[in-house]
Amino acid sequence: MTAAQLAAAPVPPHIPAHLVFDFDIYADPRIGEDVQGTYAAALEDAPGIFWTRLNGGHWIVKSFDAISQIVLDPEHFSVREMQIPRVQNPPFMIPLSLDPPENLPYRRAMMPMFGPAAIKALEPRIREWAAEFVEAVADKGACDFQADVSKVFPVSVFMELMGMDLARLQDFRHLAEDFFSAQNDEAELGRLSALILGELKGLIAEKRAVPDGKLMTHFITVEVDGRTMSDDEILAMSFVLFLGGMDTVTNVTGFAFQQLAQMPEVQARLAADPSLIPAFADEAVRLYGVVNTPRLVVQDQQIGEARFREGEMVLNVLCLGSRDPAKFEQPNIFDLDRKKTAHLTFSSGPHLCVGHVLGRAELRILTEEWVKRVPAFRPVPGEKHGFRIGTVMALESLPVEWEVAG
Numbered sequence: 406m407t408a409a410q411l412a413a414a415p416v417p418p419h420i421p422a423h424l425v426f427d428f429d430i431y432a433d434p435r436i437g438e439d440v441q442g443t444y445a446a447a448l449e450d451a452p453g454i455f456w457t458r459l460n461g462g463h464w465i466v467k468s469f470d471a472i473s474q475i476v477l478d479p480e481h482f483s484v485r486e487m488q489i490p491r492v493q494n495p496p497f498m499i500p501l502s503l504d505p506p507e508n509l510p511y512r513r514a515m516m517p518m519f520g521p522a523a524i525k526a527l528e529p530r531i532r533e534w535a536a537e538f539v540e541a542v543a544d545k546g547a548c549d550f551q552a553d554v555s556k557v558f559p560v561s562v563f564m565e566l567m568g569m570d571l572a573r574l575q576d577f578r579h580l581a582e583d584f585f586s587a588q589n590d591e592a593e594l595g596r597l598s599a600l601i602l603g604e605l606k607g608l609i610a611e612k613r614a615v616p617d618g619k620l621m622t623h624f625i626t627v628e629v630d631g632r633t634m635s636d637d638e639i640l641a642m643s644f645v646l647f648l649g650g651m652d653t654v655t656n657v658t659g660f661a662f663q664q665l666a667q668m669p670e671v672q673a674r675l676a677a678d679p680s681l682i683p684a685f686a687d688e689a690v691r692l693y694g695v696v697n698t699p700r701l702v703v704q705d706q707q708i709g710e711a712r713f714r715e716g717e718m719v720l721n722v723l724c725l726g727s728r729d730p731a732k733f734e735q736p737n738i739f740d741l742d743r744k745k746t747a748h749l750t751f752s753s754g755p756h757l758c759v760g761h762v763l764g765r766a767e768l769r770i771l772t773e774e775w776v777k778r779v780p781a782f783r784p785v786p787g788e789k790h791g792f793r794i795g796t797v798m799a800l801e802s803l804p805v806e807w808e809v810a811g
């Protein structure tokens with residue numbers, strides 16, 4: 406993006422001055438390695454819905470109720486464009502870029518592979534992968550949790566589920582990371598999208614020739630509205646799954662373990678009573694959402710004082726909706742004993758994340774296998790934890806250490 410694009414844009418005349426609060430979603434200097442916590446602190450004094458002049462000028466929504474209203478209102482807030490600033494040819498992903506009811510047949514086609522029964526059947530294999538990656542570092546007394554565990558465990562699960570060549574794991578990881586790092590660079594975004602689609606085209610051709618019963622083969626054979634999907638439809642569906650499978654669970658897991666490394670008392674409780682691990686996973690998912698979901702205003706609408714106008718972009722900061730003090734007591738505190746409540750980490754309504762059951766299972770199972778072998782660990786003192794912000798936030802590194810028995 407050019408300096409001119411990054412410069413503050415004029416405020417549209419329909420937006421009152423008290424709703425303007427400048428925040429750069431891609432590079433705000435107030436954000437630190439506790440990304441979600443510093444996000445909450447940086448925007449604490451901002452209105453629940455506000456306008457930033459940066460990145461072309463757009464709305465940011467942080468309140469639970471307003472986010473819920475927007476994501477449940479496709480008549481006014483559409484998913485057909487999800488780039489901030491707007492670009493000429495935004496990536497098209499199925500079902501993510503389709504408003505209801507158009508997205509529903511595709512979601513139904515995906516659900517047999519992602520529903521609770523399917524993920525329950527997959528759990529033994531997920532556990533094998535988790536044990537393999539934890540055992541590889543347990544005797545070393547230290548690791549970069551992101552590089553050695555979090556960036557390879559959920560990705561291996563996804564690639565196996567998809568029927569991809571596991572030898573290409575690092576290639577695909579880098580493609581996904583580069584894609585999310587290029588969200589405000591239209592040319593680079595286009596180049597990386599083409600590379601990812603090229604890889605997926607090859608996978609479609611491979612599975613047409615040699616079906617294997619995996620996810621891509623399912624997409625080739627499943628019927629949508631009484632017909633099989635075209636290659637373009639399969640590509641658009643695979644594209645969103647590729648990005649989610651390569652990056653999203655990795656990031657939630659990294660932030661969760663960054664927090665856990667700083668809580669020896671919680672580690673001790675989990676090691677002594679593994680039945681608490683689902684509660685740990687629930688609270689971690691609430692606190693450490695990584696997806697901020699954009700919408701395009703397609704019809705004028707008003708929520709509170711905010712007057713949305715057709716053509717404007719809106720960013721729903723889901724992790725802040727899940728930390729809304731109007732909904733959660735002491736919302737920024739990790740509370741293992743918090744009563745389970747609805748949150749927005751996986752969005753809501755017609756665009757509830759298709760992979761949320763798998764993501765929760767992966768975090769829970771990895772934590773179970775970790776605390777068995779590494780019951781007490783801590784951050785390496787003085788080491789920085791690299792991070793990325795934007796529409797999908799990430800923890801790039803997490804050096805941790807522990808005592809090795811014997």
